[in-house]
Amino acid sequence: MRRTFTRVLPQLLTLAVLMALVTLFFPQFLAVDYQGGRLSGPVIDVLKRGAPVALLAVGMTLVIATRGIDLSVGTVMAITGAAAAWAIASGWGAGTAVLLALAAGLVCGLWNGCLVAVVGIQPIVATLILMTSGRGIAQLITEGRILTFNDPGFAWLGSGILAGLPVPVFIWILTAVAVAILMRRTALGLLVEAIGINRSASALAGVNARVLLIAVYMASGLCAALAGIIATADIRGADANNAGLWLELDAILAVVIGGNSLLGGRFSVAASVLGAMIIQTIDTGILLAGFPSEYNLVIKAGLVLIILVLQSPNLASEWYFLRRSLTQRREPKPVPSRVKE
Amino acid sequence: MLKTLMTSAAIMVCAAAATAQTVGFSQIGSESGWRAAETTLTRQQAEERGIDLKFSDAQQRQENQIAAIRSFVAQGVDAILLAPVVATGWDSVLEEAQEAEIPVVLLDRQVDAPDDLYLTAVGSDLVHEGEVAGQWLVEKVGDRECRIVELQGTTGSSPAIDRATGFRNAIEGHDNLEIVRSQTGDFTRTGGKEVMESFLQAESGNEICALYAHNDDMALGAIQAINEAGLNPGEDILIVSIDAVPDIFKAMAEGDANATVELTPNMAGPAFDALEAYWEDGTMPEKFIQTESTLYTQDDDPMAEYEARKDLGY
Numbered sequence: 001m002r003r004t005f006t007r008v009l010p011q012l013l014t015l016a017v018l019m020a021l022v023t024l025f026f027p028q029f030l031a032v033d034y035q036g037g038r039l040s041g042p043v044i045d046v047l048k049r050g051a052p053v054a055l056l057a058v059g060m061t062l063v064i065a066t067r068g069i070d071l072s073v074g075t076v077m078a079i080t081g082a083a084a085a086w087a088i089a090s091g092w093g094a095g096t097a098v099l100l101a102l103a104a105g106l107v108c109g110l111w112n113g114c115l116v117a118v119v120g121i122q123p124i125v126a127t128l129i130l131m132t133s134g135r136g137i138a139q140l141i142t143e144g145r146i147l148t149f150n151d152p153g154f155a156w157l158g159s160g161i162l163a164g165l166p167v168p169v170f171i172w173i174l175t176a177v178a179v180a181i182l183m184r185r186t187a188l189g190l191l192v193e194a195i196g197i198n199r200s201a202s203a204l205a206g207v208n209a210r211v212l213l214i215a216v217y218m219a220s221g222l223c224a225a226l227a228g229i230i231a232t233a234d235i236r237g238a239d240a241n242n243a244g245l246w247l248e249l250d251a252i253l254a255v256v257i258g259g260n261s262l263l264g265g266r267f268s269v270a271a272s273v274l275g276a277m278i279i280q281t282i283d284t285g286i287l288l289a290g291f292p293s294e295y296n297l298v299i300k301a302g303l304v305l306i307i308l309v310l311q312s313p314n315l316a317s318e319w320y321f322l323r324r325s326l327t328q329r330r331e332p333k334p335v336p337s338r339v340k341e
Numbered sequence: 342m343l344k345t346l347m348t349s350a351a352i353m354v355c356a357a358a359a360t361a362q363t364v365g366f367s368q369i370g371s372e373s374g375w376r377a378a379e380t381t382l383t384r385q386q387a388e389e390r391g392i393d394l395k396f397s398d399a400q401q402r403q404e405n406q407i408a409a410i411r412s413f414v415a416q417g418v419d420a421i422l423l424a425p426v427v428a429t430g431w432d433s434v435l436e437e438a439q440e441a442e443i444p445v446v447l448l449d450r451q452v453d454a455p456d457d458l459y460l461t462a463v464g465s466d467l468v469h470e471g472e473v474a475g476q477w478l479v480e481k482v483g484d485r486e487c488r489i490v491e492l493q494g495t496t497g498s499s500p501a502i503d504r505a506t507g508f509r510n511a512i513e514g515h516d517n518l519e520i521v522r523s524q525t526g527d528f529t530r531t532g533g534k535e536v537m538e539s540f541l542q543a544e545s546g547n548e549i550c551a552l553y554a555h556n557d558d559m560a561l562g563a564i565q566a567i568n569e570a571g572l573n574p575g576e577d578i579l580i581v582s583i584d585a586v587p588d589i590f591k592a593m594a595e596g597d598a599n600a601t602v603e604l605t606p607n608m609a610g611p612a613f614d615a616l617e618a619y620w621e622d623g624t625m626p627e628k629f630i631q632t633e634s635t636l637y638t639q640d641d642d643p644m645a646e647y648e649a650r651k652d653l654g655y
Contacts, residue, residue: 026543028542035571036571040542040570041542042539042542045538045539045542049535049538144371144374144377144654145374145377145654145655146374146530146558146588148588159565159569231531234531234534234565235530235531235534235561235562235565236565237530239529239530239531239558241373242527242529242530242531242532243531284539287524287535287536287539287543288539288542288543290522290524290543292523293493293496293523293524293525294496294497296496296525
């Protein structure tokens with residue numbers, strides 16, 4: 001527990017600083033009201049609106065830990081959302097719709113996983129295929145229109161309230177906790193990291209890398225399906241053109257802000273979802289601060305750049321050497337001894 | 342000589358007018374529901390007037406459109422309708438049509454070519470749409486103080502710029518109306534909902550008097566956000582948007598939305614009117630035919646409008 005805390009400390013600090021920054025521009029940012037059986041306030045909005053990216057980031061963390069990447073998650077959101085909306089429009093009810101969407105997500109993940117692990121295509125290319133073609137599949141399901149429905153049960157998943165909090169908040173937190181426990185209380189996390197560090201070595205050591213890789217991409221598809229269900233339930237309609245558009249990039253960014261290396265290996269699900277919350281705090285903060293919309297992306301890019309530069313390992317070591325050379329200048333003794341070494 | 346030519350041309354025109362006309366239609370593709378509706382309505386209009394319509398879907402590619410126009414010219418159609426995918430690069434193919442004496446009518450979008458190369462262009466005026474929406478709001482609120490929030494289209498797109506300008510033109514000089522928040526919702530429902538949630542937080546819902554959305558989809562998203570915040574869209578917050586897609590009529594029938602300005606997908610109707618006059622006696626239409634930006638409110642039987650539109654392919 002304490003190790004996890006030290007691991008996510010930089011992300012927690014970043015989040016705290018960002019929240020303080022947003023509060024400067026929008027003083028009521030931290031205010032939370034309780035009325036009509038529900039909590040409301042900007043922070044609750046961040047938790048709710050961040051749900052899709054947080055869910056995508058959970059799956060993406062696992063994929064990136066195996067030294068892969070999944071560019072198709074945004075598109076999978078559109079496909080699964082369309083599948084769910086289609087099921088409801090055909091009168092199959094909310095339960096079937098959820099199951100169908102999850103199944104569609106698993107199939108998409110299976111496709112990606114097979115391309116990567118069995119056929120041996122590089123992950124970025126393999127998932128690019130589904131990323132570009134998948135919206136066409138989603139449009140075939142919705143027949144090119146926004147497929148709307150009116151099913152209170154399904155809509156509850158996107159905009160319902162449970163114990164005062166929006167339902168999507170529970171979905172992403174439970175998913176993240178479940179995946180973290182599965183990875184850390186069993187050897188699974190270690191095996192995933194082993195594949196990411198050296199696939200052939202781990203295969204020689206007896207890890208079934210092929211099956212595990214496929215499973216990891218399927219997990220990512222499942223997370224994308226959950227995100228797609230939330231996005232579709234939220235607006236009570238499946239928008240094949242726009243659902244999850246560019247969210248794969250936000251998800252990758254969340255993983256990176258979470259301090260996970262794109263080269264695979266060690267990962268932290270908790271840090272990734274904190275990364276997603278950092279991104280959502282920026283997005284919501286920009287909306288609340290009331291700048292003209294032309295500045296939205298510039299401000300976001302600027303803040304993300306600052307966060308990533310501060311986290312950069314190069315900068316950390318430069319800083320270390322700078323400090324050292326400063327102290328060395330004051331006490332010049334240690335220099336010759338180091339040269340001798 | 343010239344006289345003989347002109348007489349024979351006139352005879353040919355009369356003869357052609359008597360039989361069924363053939364019109365080629367080069368459509369951009371079907372990237373949005375609106376465009377699908379435009380295609381459906383063009384077919385309907387042609388059928389009603391007894392015009393034989395040859396349809397070609399360019400799938401968003403200019404080369405496909407140029408090929409389609411060349412094939413229409415080769416087939417010797419009586420007129421060509423063109424919804425150009427881009428503005429430039431049309432000069433030579435339009436000249437070919439002109440040499441073959443086939444009038445070309447541009448639908449919905451304009452081209453960068455000398456205007457004697459086409460008969461006329463049919464389109465809507467985006468600034469005017471914003472003005473119609475603004476005028477409705479000005480009349481609706483009267484002398485009451487009104488704090489307006491605006492959901493803009495994709496930043497930098499011409500509908501977003503023009504619809505914002507038109508609305509501001511209309512409310513200018515009415516000091517009781519003020520736009521207090523303006524942010525992009527990217528023309529999507531999700532965007533509209535998310536941005537409206539932030540507006541409601543930032544302006545504390547009951548101080549917002551009206552919402553102006555650059556398209557209906559954003560308004561539909563915003564309506565859900567207002568409902569979830571425990572307010573009554575359509576009453577606590579007036580809602581006016583642009584496009585007139587079927588779903589907004591449903592919302593209007595339920596009292597959730599107040600008004601919408603139509604961007605009509607029926608560009609073919611005015612185009613065929615102009616063509617028929619031209620075939621009849623060579624009347625040259627204006628170079629730009631502006632379609633009507635009709636305002637619909639809750640009093641205009643929204644349920645009937647919804648029924649009429651829902652099968653157009655939106």
